[in-house]
Amino acid sequence: MPENSRDSEILDVLVLGCGFGGLHGLYRLREDGHRVIALEAAPEVGGTWYWNRYPGARCDVESLAYCYTFSPVIDAEWRWSERYAARNEIVSYLKWVADRLDLRKDIRFNSRLTKAHFDTNAALWHFETEGGETYRARHFLAAAGPLSAPIMPDIPGLDNFRGEVIHTARWPETYPDFAGKRVGIIGTGSSGTQVIPIVAQQCEKLTVFMRTPNFYSPAHNRPLTAADHAWWEENREKTRDRLQKGQRWGGGDLMLDDEINDAMYKKASEFSAEQRRQIYEARHANGGGVVGWAFADAMIDKEVNEEAGNFLREKVRAVVDDPAAKDKLTPRGFAYGTKRVTVGTAFPETFNRPNVELIDVKSDPIQSFTERGAMVGGREIPLDFLIAASGFDALTGALTAIDVRGDAGQSLKEIWADGPQTYLGISVRGFPNMYMIGGPGSPSVFTNVVMTNEMQVEWISDLIGYCEAHGHARCEADADAQAGWTEKVNGLVKGNLWESAESWYVGANVPGKPRVILAYVGGYAAYKAECDAICDAGYPGFRFS
Numbered sequence: 066m067p068e069n070s071r072d073s074e075i076l077d078v079l080v081l082g083c084g085f086g087g088l089h090g091l092y093r094l095r096e097d098g099h100r101v102i103a104l105e106a107a108p109e110v111g112g113t114w115y116w117n118r119y120p121g122a123r124c125d126v127e128s129l130a131y132c133y134t135f136s137p138v139i140d141a142e143w144r145w146s147e148r149y150a151a152r153n154e155i156v157s158y159l160k161w162v163a164d165r166l167d168l169r170k171d172i173r174f175n176s177r178l179t180k181a182h183f184d185t186n187a188a189l190w191h192f193e194t195e196g197g198e199t200y201r202a203r204h205f206l207a208a209a210g211p212l213s214a215p216i217m218p219d220i221p222g223l224d225n226f227r228g229e230v231i232h233t234a235r236w237p238e239t240y241p242d243f244a245g246k247r248v249g250i251i252g253t254g255s256s257g258t259q260v261i262p263i264v265a266q267q268c269e270k271l272t273v274f275m276r277t278p279n280f281y282s283p284a285h286n287r288p289l290t291a292a293d294h295a296w297w298e299e300n301r302e303k304t305r306d307r308l309q310k311g312q313r314w315g316g317g318d319l320m321l322d323d324e325i326n327d328a329m330y331k332k333a334s335e336f337s338a339e340q341r342r343q344i345y346e347a348r349h350a351n352g353g354g355v356v357g358w359a360f361a362d363a364m365i366d367k368e369v370n371e372e373a374g375n376f377l378r379e380k381v382r383a384v385v386d387d388p389a390a391k392d393k394l395t396p397r398g399f400a401y402g403t404k405r406v407t408v409g410t411a412f413p414e415t416f417n418r419p420n421v422e423l424i425d426v427k428s429d430p431i432q433s434f435t436e437r438g439a440m441v442g443g444r445e446i447p448l449d450f451l452i453a454a455s456g457f458d459a460l461t462g463a464l465t466a467i468d469v470r471g472d473a474g475q476s477l478k479e480i481w482a483d484g485p486q487t488y489l490g491i492s493v494r495g496f497p498n499m500y501m502i503g504g505p506g507s508p509s510v511f512t513n514v515v516m517t518n519e520m521q522v523e524w525i526s527d528l529i530g531y532c533e534a535h536g537h538a539r540c541e542a543d544a545d546a547q548a549g550w551t552e553k554v555n556g557l558v559k560g561n562l563w564e565s566a567e568s569w570y571v572g573a574n575v576p577g578k579p580r581v582i583l584a585y586v587g588g589y590a591a592y593k594a595e596c597d598a599i600c601d602a603g604y605p606g607f608r609f610s
């Protein structure tokens with residue numbers, strides 16, 4: 066790495082990324098008295114929300130829960146306008162947080178990190194950005210985002226296509242004019258489910274290329290009323306406590322009746338068929354992606370899982386008119402929950418529109434792209450735009466896209482070639498003083514990401530404080546602890562329905578990516594308890610020197 070660091074000052078911590086995790090990390094570490102700089106590839110804060118500008122982009126966790134809890138000032142001054150916040154509102158929130166907490170002065174925007182190399186002799190991280198800026202820091206907090214490295218579909222001839230190709234996570238700042246145009250969309254995951262109904266209303270003809278129909282439930286989004294805010298004021302602490310202590314997913318069912326909520330801690334067999342139906346109906350009417358997580362054994366007992374799946378299949382079939390489209394949109398061949406459940410507004414109903422065609426690319430694959438459009442079954446489908454809602458290289462992709470090298474120059478990408486190995490999803494052996502927020506092996510995307518990020522930021526800041534207080538120049542995962550944690554993360558999906566997952570949860574969406582569960586499925590509460598116990602015991606599993 067360059068020895069001509071332009072920033073001659075040695076930072077205490079360099080934070081990578083200014084999404085939810087990075088902004089909080091910058092704030093907390095600075096409050097702790099450290100000299101911190103945050104690097105952000107975008108010209109603005111927001112992380113993955115900055116880039117996902119596509120129409121309809123909206124969080125599928127309720128806004129009241131998908132926000133910071135660490136600051137009473139933020140709690141007191143911010144008011145969400147809708148039950149599920151749109152992308153623009155989330156970015157406005159993070160911009161406001163950056164201003165309110167005076168974070169911008171320590172953020173370097175338009176700074177895409179390309180290299181992070183650990184200098185073993187000096188126990189220092191050296192960083193280099195795409196623009197050639199260099200930095201040095203003792204600690205490296207990587208908040209690169211679990212869903213921030215977009216992937217394009219690998220379809221022959223796509224480069225020849227003369228129309229405009231747009232990935233949902235790289236949506237242009239100037240909104241494309243779809244009026245009178247023929248648009249194709251690849252992908253019916255969370256992003257596709259949100260973008261399809263909107264673009265269908267704006268274009269002349271929409272062709273949706275769907276590979277796998279997902280389980281879907283309506284969001285039932287609505288404006289938050291004065292009464293909602295009053296309820297939140299009164300119930301905020303209690304609700305947060307409930308989300309943290311018990312609930313696995315954290316935030317899709319804030320206002321559900323306690324009775325319905327509590328059923329998720331019991332086995333389905335403790336309820337009659339009629340009661341179960343009522344519970345599913347209540348969850349469906351409430352909206353959001355947690356309809357099928359109604360009982361404790363939803364991911365353990367195949368029959369329970371199947372019942373939840375059938376309920377959602379029935380709901381989708383009920384709103385689609387065309388029998389062929391009904392069949393195509395019916396999820397099959399995988400267990401409920403092993404692929405991310407999609408949440409939207411009028412997604413299946415969109416296929417009742419006369420200007421929307423649904424192509425199941427499993428039975429009718431896109432053979433290739435021509436200059437004019439997509440070839441399917443020998444037919445050319447002319448397109449002016451192709452929207453790729455094709456997802457992300459999840460959990461590992463953002464970090465492995467950077468040349469991260471630890472002790473003795475070993476490459477993170479290479480050592481993770483057979484799957485990520487971490488301790489607590491936070492630390493990696495051989496990469497001293499590097500800590501991940503929302504990293505592989507942590508609960509991350511299997512929880513309310515903001516809630517888990519916050520917990521990790523606090524925990525890592527304490528660990529860095531501990532190193533400083535004890536004069537430790539190096540802190541890294543011990544080999545046995547890392548092996549044990551990795552085994553635990555992998556073990557949690559053995560013998561239950563998680564084991565059958567074939568989705569980005571296990572890297573199945575990226576050709577060549579090893580099939581391992583990428584996040585910890587044990588839930589926030591168990592994870593936090595484990596991290597807290599490790600902190601209380603003086604950080605066993607870490608090696609300090």
Ligand code: NA7
Nearest residue numbers: 212218219252253254255256257276277405454455456457
């Ligand atoms: P997802 O959930 O990974 O969805 C990607 C979609 O694109 C999914 O329907 C894929 O089908 C489809 N896809 C990907 N490549 C192809 C090709 N080559 N041909 C046809 N279809 C393809 O990404 P999202 O952006 O929707 O959501 C990611 C997460 O962000 C989401 O879960 C939220 O947590 C936020 P597949 O299902 O793989 O058959």
